[in-house]
Amino acid sequence: MRKRPARNRAERDEQMFTALKKKLGLLKNSSVEEMTEPIGDQGKKIRDDRLEEICWDLEMALLESDVAETVAEQIVSDLRENLKGKKLARGFDLEGAVEGSLRDSVRNLLSSHTVDFYDAVSAVERPVVIMFVGINGTGKTTAIAKLASMLKSRGNTVIIAAGDTFRAGAIEQLKVHGEALDIRVVSHEHGGDAAAVAFDAIEHAKARHRDFVLIDTAGRMQTNSNLMDEMKKIKRVADPDFIVFVGDSLAGNDMIEQARAFNDAVGIDMVILTKIDADAKGGSALSIAKTVGKPIAFLGTGQRYADLMKFDPAWMAERLVSAN
Ligand SMILES: Nc1nc2c(ncn2[C@@H]2O[C@H](COP(=O)(O)OP(=O)(O)O)[C@@H](O)[C@H]2O)c(=O)[nH]1
Ligand SMILES: [Mg+2]
Structure with missing residues (x-):
C-alpha cells in the first residue's frame, strides 16, 4: 500500500508537505455542514467519521514522506484527542485547528529530545573528548570543523584527531580546516590505526591543557562489521565523554x-543533523527523535563554518508544519 520511498529531497517534500497541504486545502473547501454535526442546543462538533478520515489521510501523508510510523501515530492520536467531540467555537477554522494541533504535537515530540551541548559538556573534566560517528558523506568532518570553530569562538582550545585514516584525502581535508581555523590537527599516515590517532590527540590535549578533543572517524557502510569493530576500538582506547552521531537529513529512513x-555498536549520546538547508522541512528530525530517542544537539544548515545551529524544537515544528 505504501508508496515507494522518496528518492530525493524534492520528491520527499512533494510527498509529505504537498500531501499535507492538499489535505488542509481540502478541509478548507469542505462545507461546515458536511464536516460537522450539532451537539447540544447550539453547538457543533466535527463528525467522528470525518475526523477519522482526516486522521487516516494525515497518517498516510506522514508515512509516505518517510516519517517513522510511531511518530505518525503519535501525531495523529494527538490530533484525534484535540478534536474529537470538542464543541467548536463560532467561525471555527478547521484547517487552522488541524495545523495548530500538528504544530503542538511536533513541538512536544521534539522538545523531549533536545540537549544543550554546552550544559552537557560543562559538567565534564577537561579535555572533553568527543567522538563523531556516521557513514561517509553525511557531513562528519564538516560538522567537526564547524563545532571546532564555534568552540574556539567561545574561548575554548580545541584539538582535532584525524581518525578517518581510511578514505583517501580525509586527513588532508581536516588539515585544510585546521589551517583555516588555526586549530591543531593530530594525524598519522593514511591507512594507520585510528584509535592510535585518537590516543595521541588526547595525550597532546592533556599535556597542553586543551579543552576539547574532537575525533573524526571513517564511515564506509554501517553494515560493514569492520567499521563497527573500528568504532568499538576507538571508543575503547579514547574513552570519549560523548559520542555524536552525524546524520544526513536527506537520507530519510536510511539515516534512522x-x-x-x-x-x-558503540552507543550514541547525541545527534547532529546535517544539510537541513537542503531538506526543506526536516521530517527526519522528528523520526530520529522518536525512534532512536537520542537528543539532537545541532543542525547543519550549510557549508560555511557558521552554519551550525543549536537545535530548537519550536523552530523545527514551525518549519515542519508551515505550508509554503
Ligand atoms: N548543504 C550542506 N552541505 C553540507 C552540510 N554539511 C556537510 N555538507 C557537505 O557534505 C559533503 C560531505 O561532507 P563531509 O564533512 O566531508 O562528510 P563526511 O564524509 O561525513 O566527513 C561536503 O561537500 C560538505 O560540504 C550542511 O549542513 N549543508
Ligand atoms: Mg569525513
Missing part, C-alpha cells in the same frame, strides 16, 4: 537505520 546501527 544508520543511527540504530551505530547506537547498537
Whole structure:
C-alpha cells in the first residue's frame, strides 16, 4: 500500500508537505455542514467519521514522506484527542485547528529530545573528548570543523584527531580546516590505526591543557562489521565523554537505520543533523527523535563554518508544519 520511498529531497517534500497541504486545502473547501454535526442546543462538533478520515489521510501523508510510523501515530492520536467531540467555537477554522494541533504535537515530540551541548559538556573534566560517528558523506568532518570553530569562538582550545585514516584525502581535508581555523590537527599516515590517532590527540590535549578533543572517524557502510569493530576500538582506547552521531537529513529512513546501527555498536549520546538547508522541512528530525530517542544537539544548515545551529524544537515544528 505504501508508496515507494522518496528518492530525493524534492520528491520527499512533494510527498509529505504537498500531501499535507492538499489535505488542509481540502478541509478548507469542505462545507461546515458536511464536516460537522450539532451537539447540544447550539453547538457543533466535527463528525467522528470525518475526523477519522482526516486522521487516516494525515497518517498516510506522514508515512509516505518517510516519517517513522510511531511518530505518525503519535501525531495523529494527538490530533484525534484535540478534536474529537470538542464543541467548536463560532467561525471555527478547521484547517487552522488541524495545523495548530500538528504544530503542538511536533513541538512536544521534539522538545523531549533536545540537549544543550554546552550544559552537557560543562559538567565534564577537561579535555572533553568527543567522538563523531556516521557513514561517509553525511557531513562528519564538516560538522567537526564547524563545532571546532564555534568552540574556539567561545574561548575554548580545541584539538582535532584525524581518525578517518581510511578514505583517501580525509586527513588532508581536516588539515585544510585546521589551517583555516588555526586549530591543531593530530594525524598519522593514511591507512594507520585510528584509535592510535585518537590516543595521541588526547595525550597532546592533556599535556597542553586543551579543552576539547574532537575525533573524526571513517564511515564506509554501517553494515560493514569492520567499521563497527573500528568504532568499538576507538571508543575503547579514547574513552570519549560523548559520542555524536552525524546524520544526513536527506537520507530519510536510511539515516534512522544508520543511527540504530551505530547506537547498537558503540552507543550514541547525541545527534547532529546535517544539510537541513537542503531538506526543506526536516521530517527526519522528528523520526530520529522518536525512534532512536537520542537528543539532537545541532543542525547543519550549510557549508560555511557558521552554519551550525543549536537545535530548537519550536523552530523545527514551525518549519515542519508551515505550508509554503
Ligand atoms: N548543504 C550542506 N552541505 C553540507 C552540510 N554539511 C556537510 N555538507 C557537505 O557534505 C559533503 C560531505 O561532507 P563531509 O564533512 O566531508 O562528510 P563526511 O564524509 O561525513 O566527513 C561536503 O561537500 C560538505 O560540504 C550542511 O549542513 N549543508
Ligand atoms: Mg569525513
